[in-house]
Amino acid sequence: MNHNVRTIVFRCLDLLPDNVGRKMHHQLQNLLENKVLYVRIKRTENTFDEFVKICEAIKIDLNQKSIIEIGSGWLPIFPYFLLYLGKVKNVFSFDLNEHYQKKRIANFNSIFSKNYNTTIDALFNSKYNLPDGVHYYPGENIINSKIPDADIVVSRFVLEHVAPNDIFEMHQKLRNSLKKGTHIVHFISPSDHRAHGDITLSLQDFLKYSKPEWDAIQTKFDYHNRLRLPQYLDIFKSLGLEVVYLTFDTVKEGTAQYDLFKKVNIHSDYNSFSTEELTAGSINIVLKI
Template sequence: MNYKLKTILFKSLSLLPNKVDDYYYHKIQSFFDKLTLEDRLKSVEFTYFRLLRVMNDLNLDFKDKVIFEFGSGWFPSMPYFFKYKLAVKKVLTFDINHHFKKEKVLELNTLFSKRYNCNVLFNPDSKYKLPDGVEYFPNYNIIKEDLPDVDIVFSRYVLSHMNEDDVDALHKKIKSQLKKGTLVIHFISPSDLRQHNDSSLSTQDFLKYSKNEWDKIHTKYDYHNRLRLPQFLEIFKKYDYEIIHLDYEILNQETKKYELFKKVQLHEDYKKYLDEELTAGNIFLILKV
């Protein structure tokens, strides 16, 4: 769907009463989403292998650890990799929305078992048919509620969909509430996701707008802050996190993507940053409290 039409649709949905808007959002997502569960699992598998390589380099072992994941998404993808591949003790996965469906989890149980040669057995007492060691907490606002006592905090492409002030507040909270030595792992996609629907759009197109202009364009269904890599790093340094790993994709100057970026008329808020800082993509960070 063209990104302009998508924006109009989401703005129309946001005018509906609560719960009614979420119901139709799910229906629309199901209708337009042509990716299979296996397609989505392959995407998460890429994240797992990227994490595993760095774990090996840093000699990190997650065995018997307790993990707090925020931003559960549509099904328990990373929790299964944590449980069945990294032998963690427990994964507590939280989301401000309610997306898990029993039927989809049962489908995932079968697929994951076959694809990764393991035996995923669901707990019969689990509402969502999740295995022992994976617990789901929907409709949970981690900014307002207490954080669980864990060894590792994990998010996969979530921070860019949070309000900038909430990103700051969350890391202040993690620093003050969780024990020293806790690992905080983030995969961050800082690109303008509207370009997924329009290849002629730069992945940094949204940097041409003022804050007020951008706030009028997106809705709660496609919310995306525009924090750049230096801004994320400023937040982490503000609360004295140790950065033990950082890597990101650099935009090749010989590509069409870079050409599109150079055509963007940057708003004054972003002119102080270098091109590499503005275009840093697919960021992977491991912090230590």
């Protein structure tokens, strides 16, 4: 969807009573998800492959481990990769919203079974057609939840949509609840998501706005905190979390993305950051409690 149209749609939904706006947003997302399901499965597989590589690089054995997922999304795609390909024991998936639907997951179970040559036996009494080993906690903020015993915490493209104060409180809760040595793995996409559907827009376009200006554009349906890499690192280090793995990419001089970036009139709020820090994207980071 064109980013201008998307913004107009979200702002209209934001004007409706909260329960009505969220219901209509849910229906719209269901429609869009159905159209791109196979693309989303493939993208999630790519992230899973990267997750496995990261675990191998820092000597984490996934076999029979328990994992907390922050941000369940619309389908249990990543938990299934963890369970059936990664051979983990349990995935505890937390989400502020309740997006899972029994009928859609039944269809997804069939697709995943066929594509990955596995058998998914949904539990007879499962509200969402989930198999043993996938535990879903919808409508729960992990900051206020009881944290299950786990070996690894993972999020996929979630942190950029979380308010900075909540990122701090979330990691404070994890640090205080989980055993020392537990790893926290984050895949973060700090770029302007509007540019993902518009190649004429810089991935840093939203950095031209002041906070009030940006808050007037975004809504609760497409919130983006715009944090730069050093700001994430400051939050993690302030809690005494050890950074044991970090990779990211940046725009390269001479590329189309670099040219687009140079045209952006970066707001003075970001004057203290270098070009590398402003453009750091596709952040993969592992923290250790």
